[in-house]
Amino acid sequence: MPTPAPPSLGIEDRLLAFSVSLLVGGVALHVGTHVVADARDYAHAVLTALLGAVVWAVLESVPLLGGLLALIAWVAIVRWRYRLGWLRSAGVGVVAWTAAVVVLAALELVGIGSVSALGVPGA
Numbered sequence: 001m002p003t004p005a006p007p008s009l010g011i012e013d014r015l016l017a018f019s020v021s022l023l024v025g026g027v028a029l030h031v032g033t034h035v036v037a038d039a040r041d042y043a044h045a046v047l048t049a050l051l052g053a054v055v056w057a058v059l060e061s062v063p064l065l066g067g068l069l070a071l072i073a074w075v076a077i078v079r080w081r082y083r084l085g086w087l088r089s090a091g092v093g094v095v096a097w098t099a100a101v102v103v104l105a106a107l108e109l110v111g112i113g114s115v116s117a118l119g120v121p122g123a
Contacts, residue, residue: 017114018118020115021115021117022050022118022119023046024104025046025052025053025100025116025119025120026045026119027045027100028096028099028103028117028120028123029048029049029078029092029096029119031095032091032092032094032096033045033082033092035091035095036084036092036095044081047081048119049118049119049120050118051081051119052074052077052119052120052121053118055073055074055077056073056074058070070121074093075090078092093120096120096123097122100117100120100123103117104116104117
């Protein structure tokens with residue numbers, strides 16, 4: 001007897017997963033900027049996460065150097081949006097990645113495991 005295919009996600013489910021993933025990415029960036037620099041409001045972090053995710057998606061597909069180019073561009077977006085230097089922007093990235101891993105682990109513990117941290121590389 002063939003195994004039935006899993007149900008596909010509807011547009012509402014996809015939009016919800018996208019929204020939650022973007023909000024998680026925004027939380028992670030907001031935490032990162034609070035630790036490393038003078039943070040702005042949460043909405044600023046969410047928009048930065050969205051811009052970072054778009055740039056990451058475009059550049060990551062470049063052959064050979066895509067990941068490196070995407071990471072540099074992501075740090076450049078944080079640098080531009082928060083008016084920081086390169087090292088502090090990279091520090092925001094490290095703290096944001098750590099915060100995203102913690103938030104995603106907590107969500108997994110409560111049974112929400114189908115989200116990511118949109119706008120935070122590697123999370």
